[in-house]
Structure formats: C-alpha cells, structure tokens
Amino acid sequence: MNWPAQEEQPGQLGTGETPVVVYAASQQPFPIVVEALGTATANESVNITAQRAQTVTKVLFEDGDLVKANQPLLELSNRAETARLNELNINLTEARRQLQRIQGLAERSAASQQLLDEQDSKVEAILAQREVAKAILQELVVSAPFGGRLGVRQVSVGSLVRPGDIVTTLDDLSLMKVDFSISETHFASIQDGQSVVSTSIAYPGEIFVGKITNIDSRIDPRTRSIQVRAQIPNLELKLRPGMLLQMNLEKRVLDALVVPEGAIVPEGDRQFVFVVNGDNKAIKTQVEIGERKPGWVQIVSGIEVGQTVIVQGTLRVRDGSGVKVLDVQGDV
Structure with missing residues (x-):
C-alpha cells in the first residue's frame, strides 16, 4: 500500500x-481451533540389549541403519554352544538307534517294557536338551524386534557384552505418537478419530496431519486439563522423537x-x-x-x-x- x-x-x-x-x-x-503443544515420540522405541554374556564376533549394522523386523544386528561367540548342540545331535542319533533296537527286541519279547520306556525317556530328554541348546544359540544372535531406524552403535567386535548392556537403540518412526494436554472446557469437543493438524518450527509452512487415538479417562484436578494422544504418519521420517509440535484441533465451525x-x-x-x-x-x-x-x-x-x-x-x-x-x- x-x-x-x-x-x-x-x-x-x-x-x-x-x-x-x-x-x-x-x-x-x-x-474454532483448540491449540496445544505436544512432544513427539516414536510409535515403538526400545534399547537393543544382549541376553547372554559373551564376546562380540560380528557387527551387522551401521549407525542410523533402517532395518526390518527380526533382522540380525549382532553375533556373539557361539563355539561352546555349537559344540554342545553337535554333541546332542550325535547323542540323539545313538539314542534313537538304541530305541529302535529295543523296540525290535520287545516285539519278540526279548526286552522288557521297562527297558523300552527308559530308552524312550532318554530320547525325550536329549530332545529337550537340544531345544535348550538351540534357544541359547538364538540368543547369541541379537536381532531387531521390529522394523525401524537404529541409533548409534555402542559395541565393537571383540567387546564383552553382558545381559542388559545396550547395543544400540531402535525406533519405529513410520508413525509418531504425540501426547498433549487440553483444558477440560474443550473436553466435549474432542473424540477418538478426530483429525489434528500439527506444525514444527523445523519445517516452516509444512503441516502434518494425524488423528486422535486416545483420550485419558481422567481429568487432572490440579491443572483442570486432560491428556490426549494423537498419531501422525511419518513416512518421510521428517519428525523425530522429542520434537515439540504445535497441535491444532478444530473444535467447531461457526x-x-x-x-x-x-x-x-x-x-x-x-x-x-x-x-x-x-x-x-x-x-x-x-x-x-x-x-x-x-x-x-x-x-x-x-x-x-x-x-x-x-x-x-x-x-x-x-x-x-x-x-x-x-x-x-x-x-x-
């Protein structure tokens, strides 16, 4: 002008x-729009840890890798457990051979039922031991429990890890959860499935659309506010855990x-x-x-x-x- x-x-x-x-x-x-501030968290988030105390033999990921569910991330030394499994397989083969021999004798009444039952129990015991050995071997491979983005690697080949030691972090960023509070005066205007529009100072002029997935069952008597959770699709992985988001909910249209x-x-x-x-x-x-x-x-x-x-x-x-x-x- x-x-x-x-x-x-x-x-x-x-x-x-x-x-x-x-x-x-x-x-x-x-x-009429209700405004609130919320903090983004990953849809799923976990610290990847070892289940067994052992030495790292292979690291199968890099910092920040995108991984799929059940993808191996780390291999621990398994020589003793592999040898134990091989031994059990040999014992199982021999026990089954003995069982077949005793069954043949029993059919000709040349072996007692007690002897047959004892040998059958030996086979079952070895099978159970073998399952335990297989489970231990599986625990010596650290895998991703779900798909997502890895954090920073905390171990190297040759490191000794113990149960609970953090190997890295894993976040499913494809969907973000945002928790925020609104005044109880707006409680009647919100509902599950309602659309929300969010913005971040990291991306000026860009909006991220999601929906309300949960409204807390209680109103905080101190603040007279209620906790709300929304989910926002994040297919481009622009949003990260910890981001502060401006949340806008359309209350009604006059x-x-x-x-x-x-x-x-x-x-x-x-x-x-x-x-x-x-x-x-x-x-x-x-x-x-x-x-x-x-x-x-x-x-x-x-x-x-x-x-x-x-x-x-x-x-x-x-x-x-x-x-x-x-x-x-x-x-x-």
Whole structure:
C-alpha cells in the first residue's frame, strides 16, 4: 500500500480526508481451533540389549541403519554352544538307534517294557536338551524386534557384552505418537478419530496431519486439563522423537460475522471499530467480540454484514472525521 509521503494531523491530510483501507464485514465459516503443544515420540522405541554374556564376533549394522523386523544386528561367540548342540545331535542319533533296537527286541519279547520306556525317556530328554541348546544359540544372535531406524552403535567386535548392556537403540518412526494436554472446557469437543493438524518450527509452512487415538479417562484436578494422544504418519521420517509440535484441533465451525483483527480498537474493557458511512465519515461504533483466530475476530453484535470498517488507518481517524478509502477488502 502506497501512503502519501507527508503525514499530517488526523483528518487534515490534503483535502481534509484521512486515507484508510477498509474491510466489508462478511458472514464466513469461522473454524474454532483448540491449540496445544505436544512432544513427539516414536510409535515403538526400545534399547537393543544382549541376553547372554559373551564376546562380540560380528557387527551387522551401521549407525542410523533402517532395518526390518527380526533382522540380525549382532553375533556373539557361539563355539561352546555349537559344540554342545553337535554333541546332542550325535547323542540323539545313538539314542534313537538304541530305541529302535529295543523296540525290535520287545516285539519278540526279548526286552522288557521297562527297558523300552527308559530308552524312550532318554530320547525325550536329549530332545529337550537340544531345544535348550538351540534357544541359547538364538540368543547369541541379537536381532531387531521390529522394523525401524537404529541409533548409534555402542559395541565393537571383540567387546564383552553382558545381559542388559545396550547395543544400540531402535525406533519405529513410520508413525509418531504425540501426547498433549487440553483444558477440560474443550473436553466435549474432542473424540477418538478426530483429525489434528500439527506444525514444527523445523519445517516452516509444512503441516502434518494425524488423528486422535486416545483420550485419558481422567481429568487432572490440579491443572483442570486432560491428556490426549494423537498419531501422525511419518513416512518421510521428517519428525523425530522429542520434537515439540504445535497441535491444532478444530473444535467447531461457526457461521460468523468476522472482521480483521486490525479493525478492533480497544478502550478499557470495551471494543470499538470505525465504520465508514455513506458520507465517507468514520463512525466510532462499539462492538461485542466473540471467538478469535490468528488475524480475525468474530463480531457478535454492533455492526452488520456489508458495513465497511477501517482496518488500516485507525490511529489516524477520530469519530466523525472524513476519510478517503484507498482500498476495499472483503475476503477472509
């Protein structure tokens, strides 16, 4: 907007008219939005740890790798356990051979039922021992419990790891959880499955859309707020655990008479606008305002649809002073 170069007293510019920009008050859909701050967490998050005390023989991942569920990440020394399994396999083969021999003798009444049962029990015992040995061997391979992105590697080949030692971290970032609190006054306006729009200062101008998945069963009596959880798809992996997100929930949509926020002139606890009448005079008019959203205000009473209010130049005019309309705006 090009204003005259020389500024004079209100109502005394050139022809005595103050240049202003006005807005034609209009009835518009006016979404009422609940705003909150939330912290992002991974859909699933875990510290990868060893289950057995043993030396690392192979590291099968790099920092930050994307991995699939059950993908091996680390191999621990398994020589003793492998030898034990081989021994059990040999013992099992021999025990089964002896069982078959005794079964043949028993069929000819040359061996007692007790001897047959004892040999059968030996076979079952070796089978159980072999399953234990296999389980131990599986525990000597550290795998990813689910798909996701790995963190920083904490071990090297030759390291001695013990149960509980952290090998790395794993986060499923394909879906982010965001926990936030809202006032109990908005409780009746939210529900499971409701859409939420979030933004992050890390990505100016970009929005991330998700939905509410859980509303806490209790309201905190100290803060009079309720905890809400939303899930946001994160297929591009832009969001990370710990990020602060601005959460916006559409509470309801009003069919409201609205004007730009710049039209409002507060005086104490009262609110005014300058209405431009047919004689190009600025008429100071008291209004009652309702809901707000960034840049816009709902007018409950005081003016009607189509009336033009000053949005630029309010500080230059007085009640009843003449104005020159430079521009008429009218779209929210």
